Amino acid sequence: MDILLQFFINALMLGAIYALAAVAYTLVYGILEMINFAFGELFMFGAFLVVSFMLPQVSLFGVMVPMPGLPFLLAAPLAIFIVAGMGYLIERCAYRPLRFAPRLAPLITAIAVSVALQNLAQSVWGAQELAYPSFFLLEAKPIQIGGAYISMVEIAVIVTAAVVMTALHFYVKKTRMGRAMRAAAQDVEAAALMGIPVNRVIAMAFIIGSGLAALAGIFYGAVYLFAHPHMGFMPGLKAMVAAVLGGIGNIRGAMLGGIVLGFAETFGAAYLPNGSAYRDAIAFGILILLLLFRPQGLLGTRLPNRLADRGAMAFKGSASAIDAGLARLSAFFAGRDLVRYASWGILAVVAVSVFFIFPSPYWARVFVFVLIYALLASGLNIVVGFAGLLDLGFVAFWAVGSYFTSILFVEVLAKGYGVDVSSVWWLFYVNLLLGGGLAALFGMMLGYPTLRLRGDYLAIMTLGFGEIIRLVATNWVDLTRGPMGIRGIPVPSLFGYKLGSPVQLYLLGLVLLALAVFLIALMVRSYLGRAWVAIREDEAAAEAMGINTARYKLYAYSAGGFFGGVTGVFFAHSQQYISPLSFTLFENILILMLIVLGGMGTLAGPIIGAAIWVVFLEVARDMPFIQQHPELRFMALGVLLVVLMIFRPQGLLGQKRQPLMMS
Amino acid sequence: MPDQATALPLDDKVLLDVKGVGRRFGGLVALANLDVAIRPGEALGLIGPNGAGKTTFFNIIAGAIPVSSGSIHLDGEQISGLSPDRIAGKGIARTFQNIRLFDEMSVLENVLIGRHRFFRASLFGLIFRTKKAHAEENLSKEVARQVLERVGLADKMAQPARSLSYGDQRRLEIARALALEPKLLLLDEPMAGMNPTEKADLSRLIVELNRSGMTILLIEHDMKAVMGISKRVIVLHHGEIIADGSPDAVRADRTVIDAYLGRRG
Amino acid sequence: MRKAFRYMTAAAALAAIASFTASAAGAAEEVKIGFTAALSGDFAAYGENMQRGLELAIGEINAKSDNGGITLAITTADDRGLPSDGVLIAQRFCSDETVDIVMGYSFSSVALAAATIINDCQLPVLASAVTSPDLAGVSPYFRRNVLTDAVQGELAGTYAAKVLGAKRIAALNQQDDYGIGGTDAFVAAAKAAGAEILSREAYVLGTKDFKTQLTSIKAQTPDLLWVGGFYTEAAKIAQQARQIGLDVQILGSDGLLSPKLIELGGASIDGTILYGMFDPSVAKPEVQAFVKAYKDKYGEEPNAWAALAYDAGYTLNEAAKLAAAKNGKVDRVGLNAAFAEIKAVPGVTGPTTFQENGNREGTVVYLQVKDGKFILAPKQLN
Ligand SMILES: Nc1ncnc2c1ncn2[C@@H]1O[C@H](COP(=O)(O)OP(=O)(O)OP(=O)(O)O)[C@@H](O)[C@H]1O
Ligand SMILES: [Mg+2]
Secondary structure (H helix, E strand, O other), rough: OOHHEEEEEEEEHHHHHHHHHHHHHHHHHHHOOOOOOOHHHHHHHHHHHHHHHHHHEEOOEEEEEEOOOHHHHHHHHHHHHHHHHHHHHHHHHHHHOOOOOOOOOOOOOOOOHHHHHHHHHHHHHOOEEOOOOOOHHOOOOOOOOOOOEEEEEHHHHHHHHHHHHHHOOOOHHHHHHHHHHHHHOOOOHHHOOOOOHHHHHHHHHHHHHHHHHHHHHHHHHHHEEEEOOOOOHHHHHHHHHHHHHHOOEEEEEEEHHHHHHHHHHHHHHHHHHOOOHHHHHHHHHHHHHHHHOOOOOOOOOOOOOOOOOOOOOOOOOOOOHHHHHHHHHHHHHHOHHHHHHHOOOOOOOOOOOOHHOOHHHHOOOOOOHHHHHHHHOOOOOOOHHHHOOOOOOOOHHHHHHHHHHHHHHHHHHHHHHHOOOHHHHHHHHHHHHHHHHHHHHHHHHHHHOOOOOHHHHHHHHHHHHHHHHHHHHHOOHHHHHHHHHHOOOOOOOOEEEEEOOOHHHHHHHHHHHHHHHHHHHHHOOOOHHHHHHHHOOOOHHHHHHHOHHHHHHHHHHHHHHHHHHHHHHHHHHHHEEOOHHHHHHHHHHHHHHHHHHHOOOOOOOHHHHHHHHHHHHHHHOHHHHHHOOOOOOHHHHHHHHHHHHHOOOEEEEEEOOOOOOOO | OOOOOOOOOOOOOOOOOEEEEEEEOOOOOEEEEEEEEEEOOOEEEHHHOOOHHHHHHHHHHHHHOOOOEEEEEEEOOOOOOHHHHHHOOOOEOOOOOOOOOOOOOEEEHHHHHOOOHHHHHHHHHOOOOOHHHHHHHHHHHHHHHHHHHHHOHHHOOOEEEEHHHHHHHHHHHHHHHHHOOOEEEEEOOOOOOOHHHHHHHHHHHEEEEEEEEEEEEEOOOOOHHHHOOOOOEEEEEOEEEEEEHHHHHHOHHHHHHHHHHHHOO | OOOHHHHHHHHHHHHHHHOOHHHOOOOOOEEEEEEEEOOOOOOOOHHHHHHHHHHHHHHHHHHHHOOEEEEEEEEEOOOOOOHHHHHHHHHHHHHHHOOEEEEOOOOOHHHHHHHHHHHHOOOOOEOOOOOOOOOOOOOEEEEEEEOHHHHHHHHHHHHHHHHHOOOOEEEEHHHHHHHHHHHHHHHHHHHOOOOOOEEEEEOOOOOOOOOOHHHHHHOOOOOOEEOOOOOOHHHHHHHHHHOOOOEEEEEEEEHHOHHHHHHHHHHHOOEEEEEEOOOOOOOOOOHHHHHHHHHHHHOOOOHHHHHHHHHHHHHHHOOOOOOOOHHOOOOHHHHHHHHHHOEOOOOOOOOOOOOOOOOOOOOEEEEEEEEEEEEOOOOOOO
C-alpha cells in the first residue's frame, strides 16, 4: 500500500510537469497546427536561467560571471519572463515568415531551432550539469504519509500546476484575448475575417506557451536538482506525446494527457518486465497505440481535416519594417542564379578532389562517410523530399540493416556455428539485398499505422518508432549485445580478396551510391515518382485523380527503408563494429537537415548536402575555435537551416526541378 | 420537392444516381436528402447562392467527404463509401473551386497524374524499363499532349504549373481531369476569375466535350454561361433542391429568384 | 619567455652531453597527441573532463626545463560519442604522420570501432576512461590506464560483502558496457562472499527519474544499494532515495568519483561509499598539487576522468623520454615499445604499469563522502 501510494505521488508530480509543457504544445498547435519542437529547449532555458539567477556566480562561455543570487521567488518569474520573450522572438523571426509555406517547412524549422538552441546552451553554460542551488522548498522536510513521502517541491509542483492551469482555463474562457485565441483555434481564416488580430493572438500563444514550458523546466530542474543543455529534449517529446494523448489543441486534454503519461510511465517502469530500461519507450508505445485506435486523443474531437486547404489560408500580416526587410532579403536570394552555377562548381571540385584522396586513406575514409550519409539521405529523401512525409524514425531502417547482417555474420555464423566468415564472403552481397528487404518490410510496418496521419502527427509517430527500435537495440542484450555492440564484423571481400582499405571501401560505396541513385531515378521518373510528388504537393487532389495515397505512402516508406537497410549493411561491414550509439534521433535529424541543405526532392541534393556537411565537419576539426567549442558546428547548422527554410527553401544550391517522366 | 422534373421514364438509363443523400457538419445541414439522377451524355448545371452546398455535393460524389445518409450509384454500382481514388478509378474526374494543381510539377506531369489509373507496370517493369512500361508511358504522354492541345496549353507543357496564369491554371485543371478519360466530369466554377474571351473559349470547349459524349456536371455562378451550356439546371439552396428543369424554367422560378434576392438582401 | 628559452637550450646541451644520438633529434622532439572524446552532445562533460586533465598535464610537462627535449602537443577531435566518428578520427590520426599517439576516448564502443584501424597503422593508443573487457588485447598498440570494469567490480563486490558486511544488496546499473560489466562482476563477487542480491535493474545513461525503481527497492529493505554508473545519475539516485525515505548505504563504482557528485548530490550524497584509483582527499602531496593546479586553471575540482587523463599525460611523457633515449627519436613503433617497458610511473591515481594485454595493473581505494568532501573510507579492503 505504501509503495502504491509512493508510486501515485511520483506519477502525479511527473504528470504535472508533463501537463504544463503539454499545454504549451497544445496552445500553439491549436491555432497554427504546428508542433513547436523548440518548447523542449525553452523548458531547458527556464531551468538554466533560474539556476543562473539564483547562484552568486556562474561560468558563462567559460568565464566566471557574478550573478545577482536572487531568491527563487524572484528568479523564477524573471526566467519565465525572459523565456516568454525568447518564444516570442522565435515565432516572429523563424516561424511567422513560414506561416503559409508548405507544411513541412515550419516543422523542419522548428527542429532546426531546437538543435540551434540546444547547442547554444552548451556553448553558454558548458556541457556539465549545473547543480540546482538550495532554496526554501528544497530545505523543507518532506511530509510522510504512512510509508510514503512527498517533498515540498513536489507539493509546490502539483499545486502550482493546478493553479496555473485553472487560471489558463479561465483566461481562455473569459478574457477577450482568450476568446480570440479560441476563435483562432477553431478556424484561423474565419477569425481573421472577423477582425481578430491573428498575429497578436499567435504571438500571445507563443508567449504563454513558452512561459509554461519555462515553468515546467524550472520545476523539473528543482525536482531532479540540475540543469543541462539536453535536459529538455526528452521531456519535450514526452509533453508532445501527452498533448497528442489528450487530444491536441485541447487544453484540458493536454492536462489529462500529461497526468496519464506520468502514471503510465511510473507504473510501467515499476511493473513491466525490465520496465525501467524501457521507460522512454512506454510513452512512444502509448502514442503508437493511441494513433492507431483513437487518433483524435482522449478528449479531442478534432480529426486531421484532410480537405483543409493550405492555399486558402491567406490572411495578411501587418506590413511592418521587419516584414519588408525579410521580403527584400528573400528576393535577393531567390534572384541568384549564381548559386546554381556554384553547385556545379562544387560538384566538379568534389569529383576532382576524389582523385586526390586516393593517396590519403584519411580523406578516403572521410569520403566513405560522405557516401554513407549520401546513401542515407537519398533514402530518406524518397520519403521526405519526394513523398513529403516527415520521417524522424529513419535511422531505425539503418539500424535494422546493420544489426541484421552483424547478427547473422558474428553472432549466428561465427559464434553460433563456428563458420569461417571469410568463406561466406558472398553473403555480404546477398545481405545487401536481404537487409534492404528486411528494412523495407519494417518500413511497411511503420508506415501502416501512420497512413491516416498528417505531417506533424506522422513526424512524432515515426520518431517514436525510431526511439523504440533504438531502445530495443540497447536493452535486448541477448540479441544485440546491447550497448557493448557487435564487433568483428568482416570487411567486404570479393572471392577472398578483402576490400577493407578506405579507398576500396570508397569505391564499393561509390558503386552502391551510383546504383541507389540510378534506382531512385528510375522510380522517380515514372508514374510512381509522379504519384509521390503529387501526394507531397496536394494529397486531396492526388486522391481525386485516382492515386491510392495510402498505398503510395507505403511504397515510399519501404523504398526509403530499403536504401536505409542497404546502407546499414554496408556501414556495418565497412566499420566492422556497430552499437546502438550510431542510431540516435539526433543522427536522424542531421540526415534530414542534410537533405534540406542540399535540396529536398532532387537526386543530387542529398549527396551535395552530405558532402558539404561531412567535409565541413572534418575541415572544421582543424579550427582551434571549433576544437574548443565543437558544438558550435551544430548550432551553425541549425541557424543555417532556419535561414534556408525562410529564404531558400529549395536548398543551398537551388537545384533544378526533378523531372518525373521516363525519357 | 420538385420531383416532376427528376422523374425519369423507367427504362431510361441513369449514369449517376443520387438517392436521399444528406450531409451534416455538426449542426449545419449542408445537404438535405438530395435525389438527383444524371443521364449519360447530359450537361447538367448546378447553381445556387454562396454556401448552398454545391461544392459539398461534389465532395460527396467524389468521395472526399462521406455521406451522412443516402447512397450514390454509378452505372448501377454503389460508389458512396468508396475512397476518392477508387471513385476516380471508376471514371469520375473533378476540378476544384480553388485551384489545386501540383505546383512544382510541370504542366505535362500534372496531366499525366490524371492518367494514373491506366498505369499497370510493376516495380520490375519500371526498374528494367520494359517495353510494356515504356509503351504505357508513351501512350499516356500522347494522350496528355492531345488533351493539352485541346485546352490550348500545348506550348506550355514544360513549364511548372505554378508559373501559369490564373486562366491557364484553370484550364490545366480541366486537362488533368480529362486525361482521366472520365465518364462523368465534375467542374466546380471553372470560369471563376476568367475574362469574357477566356470564358467563351472554355464554354465552347465544354460544349464540345459534351457533344463528344461526355457527361458533365457544372457548378458555375455565371448564369449566362450555365444557360448556354446546360439543357438542365438544378438550383440548390440551403442544401435543398429548390428547382430542377430547363434553364428558362429555372430562370422564371419564383423560389429561385427569392433565394438569390434573399441572399443578396 | 627568454628565461624559458635559456632553460631549454641548457636542457638541450645537457642532453647532448648525455647521449650523442639523442642530442640532435631529442632536443626538439615534439610528441603529438591525437586527443579524441565526446565533446559535444549529451555526454560531452566526461570528454571535457579528460581534455582538461590532459591539457593540464601537457602544460606542466612543457613548462619543465629538464624534460629530455621532449615537448607535448595536442590536436583535438570531437567524436560525439559515435562509433562512426571514432572510425573517421582514427583514420585521420593514422594519416597524420605527425600524430604519435591517440589518447582520450569517453566510450568503449568508440574505441572498439577505432581499434582495427589504429592497429593497422601501428599507432599506439593510451586511453583513460574505457573499461570494456572487450578492449583487453584488442591490439598490441592499445593500452589504457583505467582498470577494467570486471576487475573493479569484483573488488567492490568482495568489499561490499566482506568489509561492509552487506547481506541484502539491491543493484542498479547503467545500461552500457561499463555499468553491465562492472555490475556483473560485482554481483558475482558479492554472491560468492555470501550476500544476497535482492534485485538488479538497469537504467539508461541520462536518466533523471529513479523514484520508481527506488520505491520498489525500498520495499525490498536492502542494507546496501550498489550503483554501477556515473556521478550524474548517482547524485540523482541518492537524492531521490532520501526524498522517498529510503535510507540505505550506497556503494558506487569509480564513475561516481567527481566533485560534481557532491555538488549535484548535496546533503543526500553524504555517507556514500565509492572507489576509485584516484584519491582526491589530498593525502599525498602530488595529488594536492594536481587538485590545486586544476582548480586554478579551470575553476572546478578534478574528477576521476580528469585525473586519469592527467596521469596518462605523464605516462606518455615517460614513455616518450624512454623512446627518445633509446632510438634518438620518438616514433609510433618506438613509443609503443617504450610503453611496454615503463614501470610504475608515479601519478595521482597511483603508479602505472601496463600488462601484456594493455590493461593497467593497480588497485582501488575506497572513499566516502563526508561533509561535502571525499575522505578515505574508514574501512578498506585490507
Ligand atoms: N468541411 C466542412 N466543415 C464544416 N462546414 C463545411 C465544410 N465544408 C462546407 N461546409 C459548410 O457547408 C455549407 C456549404 O458549403 P459549400 O462549400 O458546399 O457551398 P457552395 O455552395 O459551394 O458555396 P460557394 O458558392 O461559395 O462555393 C457552408 O455553410 C460551409 O460553411
Ligand atoms: Mg463552392
